[in-house]
Amino acid sequence: MRYFYSVPRSVLTFCGFNWQIANGAGIIALLALVAFGASPISPYGAWEIAGTPCLPPLSPEHLLGTDMLGRDVLSGVIYGAQSSLLVGLASAGAAIVLGIVVGAFAGYYGGIVDDILMRFTEFLQTMPGLALALVLVAVLGPSIWSVVIAITIVSWAPVARLIRAEFLSLRGREFVLAAIVLGQRNTKIILSQMLPNALGPIVSTASLKVSSAILTESTISFLGLGDTTRMSWGMMIGNAQGQLREAWWMSVFPGVALFVTILGLTLLSDGIARSGSARKQSML
Amino acid sequence: MLEIEKLSIVLPSGADRALAIKDVSFSVKSGSTLCLVGESGSGKSVIGQAVAGLLPQTLHCLKQSSIRLGGRNLLSLDECAWRRIRGREIGMVFQEPMTALNPLMPVGQQIAEVYRSHGLRLRKAEVRDRVEGLLERVGIKDPARISKSYTFRMSGGQRQRAMIAMAVAMKPKVLIADEPTTALDVTTQRQVLDLLADFQAETRMALIFITHDFGIVADIADEVAVMESGNLVEFGSKEDVLARAQHRYTRKLLAAVPRLHEHKASVAERSTPVLEVRGLSKTYGVATSIFRRQDMRVLNDVNFKVCKGEVVALVGESGSGKSTIAKCLTRLTSIDTGSIRLDGADMLSLKGEALMKLRRKVQIVFQDPYGSLNPRQKIVDAVSAGPIAQGVASREARELAEHLLTIVGLGRNALDRYPHEFSGGQRQRIGIARALAAKPEVLIADEAVSALDVTVQAQILRLLADLRDRLGLTMLFITHDLRVAGQVSDRIIVLKAGNVVEEGPTQAIFTKPSNQYTYSLLQAIPGISSNESALVRNKCVC
Numbered sequence: 001m002r003y004f005y006s007v008p009r010s011v012l013t014f015c016g017f018n019w020q021i022a023n024g025a026g027i028i029a030l031l032a033l034v035a036f037g038a039s040p041i042s043p044y045g046a047w048e049i050a051g052t053p054c055l056p057p058l059s060p061e062h063l064l065g066t067d068m069l070g071r072d073v074l075s076g077v078i079y080g081a082q083s084s085l086l087v088g089l090a091s092a093g094a095a096i097v098l099g100i101v102v103g104a105f106a107g108y109y110g111g112i113v114d115d116i117l118m119r120f121t122e123f124l125q126t127m128p129g130l131a132l133a134l135v136l137v138a139v140l141g142p143s144i145w146s147v148v149i150a151i152t153i154v155s156w157a158p159v160a161r162l163i164r165a166e167f168l169s170l171r172g173r174e175f176v177l178a179a180i181v182l183g184q185r186n187t188k189i190i191l192s193q194m195l196p197n198a199l200g201p202i203v204s205t206a207s208l209k210v211s212s213a214i215l216t217e218s219t220i221s222f223l224g225l226g227d228t229t230r231m232s233w234g235m236m237i238g239n240a241q242g243q244l245r246e247a248w249w250m251s252v253f254p255g256v257a258l259f260v261t262i263l264g265l266t267l268l269s270d271g272i273a274r275s276g277s278a279r280k281q282s283m284l
Numbered sequence: 285m286l287e288i289e290k291l292s293i294v295l296p297s298g299a300d301r302a303l304a305i306k307d308v309s310f311s312v313k314s315g316s317t318l319c320l321v322g323e324s325g326s327g328k329s330v331i332g333q334a335v336a337g338l339l340p341q342t343l344h345c346l347k348q349s350s351i352r353l354g355g356r357n358l359l360s361l362d363e364c365a366w367r368r369i370r371g372r373e374i375g376m377v378f379q380e381p382m383t384a385l386n387p388l389m390p391v392g393q394q395i396a397e398v399y400r401s402h403g404l405r406l407r408k409a410e411v412r413d414r415v416e417g418l419l420e421r422v423g424i425k426d427p428a429r430i431s432k433s434y435t436f437r438m439s440g441g442q443r444q445r446a447m448i449a450m451a452v453a454m455k456p457k458v459l460i461a462d463e464p465t466t467a468l469d470v471t472t473q474r475q476v477l478d479l480l481a482d483f484q485a486e487t488r489m490a491l492i493f494i495t496h497d498f499g500i501v502a503d504i505a506d507e508v509a510v511m512e513s514g515n516l517v518e519f520g521s522k523e524d525v526l527a528r529a530q531h532r533y534t535r536k537l538l539a540a541v542p543r544l545h546e547h548k549a550s551v552a553e554r555s556t557p558v559l560e561v562r563g564l565s566k567t568y569g570v571a572t573s574i575f576r577r578q579d580m581r582v583l584n585d586v587n588f589k590v591c592k593g594e595v596v597a598l599v600g601e602s603g604s605g606k607s608t609i610a611k612c613l614t615r616l617t618s619i620d621t622g623s624i625r626l627d628g629a630d631m632l633s634l635k636g637e638a639l640m641k642l643r644r645k646v647q648i649v650f651q652d653p654y655g656s657l658n659p660r661q662k663i664v665d666a667v668s669a670g671p672i673a674q675g676v677a678s679r680e681a682r683e684l685a686e687h688l689l690t691i692v693g694l695g696r697n698a699l700d701r702y703p704h705e706f707s708g709g710q711r712q713r714i715g716i717a718r719a720l721a722a723k724p725e726v727l728i729a730d731e732a733v734s735a736l737d738v739t740v741q742a743q744i745l746r747l748l749a750d751l752r753d754r755l756g757l758t759m760l761f762i763t764h765d766l767r768v769a770g771q772v773s774d775r776i777i778v779l780k781a782g783n784v785v786e787e788g789p790t791q792a793i794f795t796k797p798s799n800q801y802t803y804s805l806l807q808a809i810p811g812i813s814s815n816e817s818a819l820v821r822n823k824c825v826c
């Protein structure tokens with residue numbers, strides 16, 4: 001869609017020298033590289049029994065050691081990146097799209113439309129997110145897509161409220177009034193006049209959404225409710241928790257991977273928010 | 285008494301010029317008024333800030349600069365010494381009293397703070413008496429009530445009076461007033477100017493009055509300093525500067541001042557009414573407290589007609605309902621009773637597709653050149669939005685946009701740029717092109733030149749007059765400034781509190797107004813009230 005051309009370009013231009021964005025984006029790029037290239041990179045298969053069980057890190061041929069079944073921890077961490085990235089991007093993307101649609105309609109039309117959509121949003125927000133996600137996964141069955149759906153459902157509401165607030169303030173701006181007077185259609189006004197101007201805060205929440213989706217996914221897998229056919233960091237930590245004292249490496253390395261990923265996404269979000277506000281200040 | 289010598293102020297790197305102020309020297313005697321005049325960005329406010337020691341941290345003065353008050357160089361003072369001088373020896377009045385006053389503290393307390401921070405130990409009752417006396421002195425009618433009021437309960441004029449009361453509480457030797465009347469209505473402006481003059485006569489303070497309005501200069505100045513991009517280009521007595529301006533820039537500014545009685549009537553015939561407004565009324569519900577809502581009538585049975593090819597000015601002070609009329613005509617707000625007919629068709633009964641079709645026939649140009657363009661939309665998309673919404677192919681719409689941008693005085697290279705690359709005046713031209721692209725029957729200009737510098741204002745007014753002649757445009761020109769209305773309009777409609785109080789040909793309104801309110805508006809125009817005024821007498825400056 002050509003309306004969105006200006007947004008990524010302006011973000012890129014102003015991100016040029018921000019260290020937070022550089023580091024955050026670097027970490028995420030590394031993660032993506034590992035996830036996409038899992039099979040050539042990883043020394044063994046995710047589930048393959050590759051050596052003696054419970055080998056400590058820095059053993060020959062097993063850099064991060066093996067778990068209690070003899071599976072390679074490094075390979076597990078590498079394949080785990082796949083499900084983290086998939087769940088993170090898919091559910092955050094879906095939540096943002098859903099949030100934008102609901103928030104844009106509520107903010108633009110106002111009145112009864114706004115009332116109905118916002119009461120529903122608030123209804124969802126009154127429920128504890130993680131508990132609702134666990135129940136949904138239990139009901140939908142243990143597959144990666146039910147995890148994505150569950151996380152989407154519990155995380156779109158704040159996006160909708162954010163977009164609605166942006167739209168409410170944009171609704172009275174003179175360029176929007178001018179577009180109405182020119183006879184532009186409502187959908188066109190929403191897409192071409194208002195949405196590009198409301199996306200700033202969304203861009204910075206987007207990476208936070210991804211990080212919270214990844215965390216929720218690992219929690220679900222940790223509790224054993226996730227997709228048992230896909231390797232996941234949460235699952236690795238969950239399986240290894242009994243051996244934490246004797247074999248710390250089985251849970252610590254997936255934990256470090258999770259930590260670094262979340263750190264990268266948070267840096268990215270902070271950097272984008274900061275460059276956005278810096279731009280606002282320089283415009284004043 | 286106040287002597288500024290070789291004042292140079294450095295801008296942070298990356299600004300559009302190296303020095304905000306370059307080698308400026310002048311002095312002000314006690315009891316006299318110096319007007320600092322210039323367009324936005326000329327550095328006139330920076331001088332005011334420097335004198336009050338309020339320069340932003342990103343700016344600093346060069347070493348050889350000095351600002352002397354009673355023998356002391358103010359620039360060498362530390363913050364502690366400054367605190368004793370501000371308020372006591374130098375007072376300051378800002379443009380926007382709403383933001384200059386604390387919204388969470390009653391104004392009486394804010395004024396009392398001035399006494400307290402200058403070490404006056406007074407008893408509570410004494411402070412109250414002083415504050416109320418001061419408020420009464422600045423012309424506030426109910427000082428006891430107002431001193432307990434918060435700023436949002438006060439009118440713009442009351443706020444500015446309270447601000448002045450704060451500034452003069454300690455009887456400063458120098459008062460700096462930075463565009464103190466720009467945000468006010470013309471009649472309130474007159475009262476505030478009189479009040480300042482009155483105070484000055486009483487306390488013999490020196491007044492530095494920063495303004496862009498030569499009308500005010502003609503009324504109050506003893507001496508005039510003209511600033512152009514950081515340079516002091518002209519300094520002299522009011523009579524000299526207004527009548528015998530030496531510098532090219534001063535003459536340009538003076539020529540741009542809108543003048544009464546300088547009117548060129550439109551050539552088009554005026555017989556068929558394009559727009560007919562009958563019995564228009566509108567009421568807003570306003571919450572007066574948490575539990576009560578009060579209906580506020582903003583338009584009360586408004587009737588008027590606009591004929592083809594005619595320019596009608598709607599003039600009124602803030603709150604007179606003139607902008608509400610624009611919103612009603614463009615159907616941006618609902619109407620309680622009344623009818624609006626455009627080309628004989630009733631606008632109010634239409635809905636959906638038919639409304640979309642009719643809507644484009646009334647277009648509007650807004651006041652704020654920064655808010656009226658989508659910052660993320662290219663100029664070509666903004667201008668061609670109207671035609672495309674009407675079903676014109678995008679290639680044709682682009683050609684039309686190019687044509688219109690040329691008409692409003694911008695080149696074709698404007699097409700693929702974004703709004704932030706343009707100045708305020710250029711943006712206003714783009715706004716006009718966007719409105720014209722929809723081929724409107726009626727163009728509404730809602731305070732379209734109020735936010736612009738006087739030279740840019742003159743250019744836009746010329747453009748509108750030119751468009752009227754070339755395209756036979758019918759225009760409804762909404763303004764608070766009678767001088768501007770006098771320049772562009774054929775007829776003037778004067779509004780007061782939602783009622784039409786007078787309507788007539790422009791010449792007649794200016795020469796013999798029949799209504800008392802219109803008369804008072806005319807009297808309040810700066811530079812006009814006194815027949816001795818240099819500006820009026822020397823009509824032709826160039």
